[in-house]
Amino acid sequence: MFAVLFICTALMFAQPATCSEPTVYPDRIMLTIPGDPATSRAVSWRTVYAVTESVGEIAILDPSPIFNEKVVTVSGTHSPWEENSQTSMGHKVIFENLQPKTKYAYRVGDGKNWSEWFQFETSSSGAEPFSFIYLGDVQNDIKSLGSRTLRQAYSHFPNSDFMMFAGDIVSTSSEAYWREFFYAGGWMFGMMPSIVTPGNHEFDKAENGLRTFSKHWNQIYQMPVNSPSKKYSNRNYYIDYQGVRFISLDSPSLGNYPEDSTLVLNWLEKTLAENPNRWTIFFTHYPIYSCSQGRNNEEYRNAVQPLLEKYNVDLVLAGHDHTYCRGFNTENVIVEGKNATLYVVSVAGPKMYGLNTSFWSDRMGSMTQLYQNISINQDKLEYQSFTVAGDLYDHFVISKNKKGINSFKESAEVAKINQRTEIPEGAVKNYNEEELQKYRSKFQKK
Numbered sequence: 334m335f336a337v338l339f340i341c342t343a344l345m346f347a348q349p350a351t352c353s354e355p356t357v358y359p360d361r362i363m364l365t366i367p368g369d370p371a372t373s374r375a376v377s378w379r380t381v382y383a384v385t386e387s388v389g390e391i392a393i394l395d396p397s398p399i400f401n402e403k404v405v406t407v408s409g410t411h412s413p414w415e416e417n418s419q420t421s422m423g424h425k426v427i428f429e430n431l432q433p434k435t436k437y438a439y440r441v442g443d444g445k446n447w448s449e450w451f452q453f454e455t456s457s458s459g460a461e462p463f464s465f466i467y468l469g470d471v472q473n474d475i476k477s478l479g480s481r482t483l484r485q486a487y488s489h490f491p492n493s494d495f496m497m498f499a500g501d502i503v504s505t506s507s508e509a510y511w512r513e514f515f516y517a518g519g520w521m522f523g524m525m526p527s528i529v530t531p532g533n534h535e536f537d538k539a540e541n542g543l544r545t546f547s548k549h550w551n552q553i554y555q556m557p558v559n560s561p562s563k564k565y566s567n568r569n570y571y572i573d574y575q576g577v578r579f580i581s582l583d584s585p586s587l588g589n590y591p592e593d594s595t596l597v598l599n600w601l602e603k604t605l606a607e608n609p610n611r612w613t614i615f616f617t618h619y620p621i622y623s624c625s626q627g628r629n630n631e632e633y634r635n636a637v638q639p640l641l642e643k644y645n646v647d648l649v650l651a652g653h654d655h656t657y658c659r660g661f662n663t664e665n666v667i668v669e670g671k672n673a674t675l676y677v678v679s680v681a682g683p684k685m686y687g688l689n690t691s692f693w694s695d696r697m698g699s700m701t702q703l704y705q706n707i708s709i710n711q712d713k714l715e716y717q718s719f720t721v722a723g724d725l726y727d728h729f730v731i732s733k734n735k736k737g738i739n740s741f742k743e744s745a746e747v748a749k750i751n752q753r754t755e756i757p758e759g760a761v762k763n764y765n766e767e768e769l770q771k772y773r774s775k776f777q778k779k
Contacts (some may be wrong), residue, residue, distance in 0.1 A: 353512050355381045355421040359441050359448040361515045362523040366495070367555040370456040370574050371433035373747040374526065375555035377425045378441050378448065379414050386443035387411045389426035394436035394452055409441075415508065423552040428542075433458040435735035451523040456494065460576025460611065463494045464708035465528075467616075469652035469679035470501035471517075472534060475510065478683040478702070480517030484719050486681075486704035487521045489723060493706065494574070496525055499652035499679070500532025500584075500618030506547035513733040529554055530581040531568050532618035532652060536589060544589045556581070561600035562593075569597060571604050577612040580604055584633060598636060599778055605644035610731065612709060613646045620651040622693050624658035624678040625686035626763045638662070638674075645672040647714065647731060647739060648707075654678050657698030657718070659727055672739045675731065679703050679718065681771075687760035690768045692775055696727050696747065700755045726750060752776070 359378035367375040376389060387409030392400050409426030413419065426441060434457045440450045456463070466486045471479040486496070503510035515522070536544040546568075556567045568583035582601060588593050605613070621638050623629050641649060642662070658678045676694075685700050702721040705712065712734070718727035728744035754776040756764070764772065 342418045346501045353516075356377050357381055357384055357443070357446045359424070359446075361511070361553075362441065362448055362451070362520075363553050364451070364453060364523050364526045365555045366526050366528065366557070366572060367427050368429070368557050369458075370572060371458040372431045372455065373427065373429050374431065374437075374439075374453060374455070375425060375427045376439065376523070377423065377555065379685075380424065380443070380446075382413070382419045384422050384424075384443050384446075385411055385712050387424035387426055387441075388444045389428060389439060389441045390447075391428050391437055391439040394438045399597030403435045412552065414549070414552060420508075423528060425552075425555060427555065431455050431531070434461075442511050448523075449520075453524060456700075457575050460679070460711070461496075462708065462710040463575050464490065464492075464706055466490055466493045466496045466525075466709055467499070467650050467705040468681040469499050469703070470494065470532065470534075470655060470684065471498070471503070471514065471682040472501045472532075472684055473504040473510075474683045475503070475513035476747050477515050479513075479681065482681040482702050483517050483521065485721055485723060486706075486719075487525065489719065492722065493525065496521075496527050497579075497616055497650065498527060498586075499616055499650055500530050501534040501652055502529065502532070504534050506535055506537065506549050511549055511553075527554070528572065528579065528581070528616075529556070529567075530616050530618055531583050531585060533585040536585055546586075549573050554632065559604075561596050564593070564734075565597070569600060573610055575709070576610050576711075577614055578604075578608045578610040580613070580615045582615065582617040582637070584617045584637075584746070587636065589634060594636065598640070601637070602640050602644075605622070605640060605646070608644070611737070612649065612714065613644070614648045614707075615641055615646050616650040618651060618653050620658075620678045620730055621649055621676050622658070622660075622662070622678075623654060623689050623691075624656045624694070624697075625654035626689050626760065626768070628654060628689065629691075641674050645737070646674045647672065648716075649674055649676045650705075651676070651678045652680065655680045655682075655684050656688050657696070657701065657703055657726070658688075658694035659696040661716075672737075673741075675741065677705075677716075679705060683762070685757045686736075687756040688754060688762060688772070690764070690771050690775075696752070698726060698753045701726070701753045726753075 361379040364598040414421040414423040714731040
């Protein structure tokens with residue numbers, strides 16, 4: 334015990350972020366977008382409980398290491414890292430009134446004990462080209478296996494504007510899992526903003542039939558303040574980013590709090606109807622069309638899908654099913670002047686299921702950790718999915734004409750890439766013999 338304390342104490346002065354126990358130095362630093370992405374950023378971090386000063390320093394990025402005179406100091410807020418706990422303290426600071434399309438350096442601390450200096454760039458105030466990383470469930474074995482997806486995605490696309498997480502970031506919202514998540518992401522989370530939507534695993538286990546939301550989520554993430562109510566802050570919100578409206582919907586809450594469904598769905602319709610942007614991307618945890626065997630969230634689909642298609646949502650990004658699917662609504666009758674919404678489900682972590690035998694999608698995958706890079710340039714949206722080995726798995730382009738109608742083109746190289754469709758050993762029990770035969774007929778090599 335004393336040896337461990339000695340090591341942690343030594344590391345506190347040499348490498349403050351190395352020890353999993355909090356110190357006076359900031360760790361678990363998370364950069365987010367709390368409002369207008371052209372003029373604001375938020376940062377959260379953790380320290381020992383005794384630290385009650387929350388300070389951020391920020392300056393326009395200067396190649397010189399001496400820029401003290403340019404630094405602006407901003408006071409933040411603090412509250413227990415875990416609700417009703419005195420184990421560690423959580424801190425937040427919001428940087429506002431920033432200049433669009435400008436590089437900044439920042440650090441956080443208590444005015445004496447500081448983090449290292451991080452860097453980021455604000456967005457443009459108009460519609461300009463950009464790209465982002467999209468990740469499905471990370472969830473479990475994050476340190477050992479989820480980490481490789483986060484690191485490979487960042488290494489492959491270090492100039493992406495942000496990372497989007499489609500829920501189930503951790504298996505349970507506990508200290509142990511968040512420790513692994515921050516270990517996996519490390520300093521990347523302080524450099525590239527995260528945009529997040531909750532999954533069902535962000536809700537604690539049911540007690541007396543009720544599930545409670547994560548005690549850590551609102552401590553870590555600060556998203557735009559445009560939710561339908563305070564209850565859904567950082568969960569249901571939208572961000573307008575360089576010509577695209579990104580809408581997060583806390584899909585598990587529709588089942589956990591059905592009394593709020595009218596409130597949330599009315600907010601969603603208003604958010605879609607009043608969208609001034611040329612593109613719309615909807616990201617949520619539960620898929621509209623299930624991708625894994627034994628799942629079919631019909632009630633959720635019937636509530637949400639009509640709004641997505643009514644308002645011409647271009648792309649829906651989801652997680653939850655621990656498989657990969659990409660395709661259109663095959664039941665939809667295409668109406669002239671309307672777009673067909675494209676649905677995607679993906680998985681970043683190591684937990685794997687078998688594919689759904691409905692086979693609604695045009696591209697499928699199982700037993701594969703994946704990350705996606707999506708870029709938007711005026712009238713073109715380009716989507717690429719990669720395996721954790723860095724190999725291309727899916728690739729398409731959506732082009733939008735002057736009337737706002739999309740055309741879809743799959744890359745010719747996709748046809749040359751074999752679909753990975755192995756059923757995980759533990760998932761075979763989810764298929765009856767007829768379904769297994771259907772599965773083999775679909776994917777057996779000719």
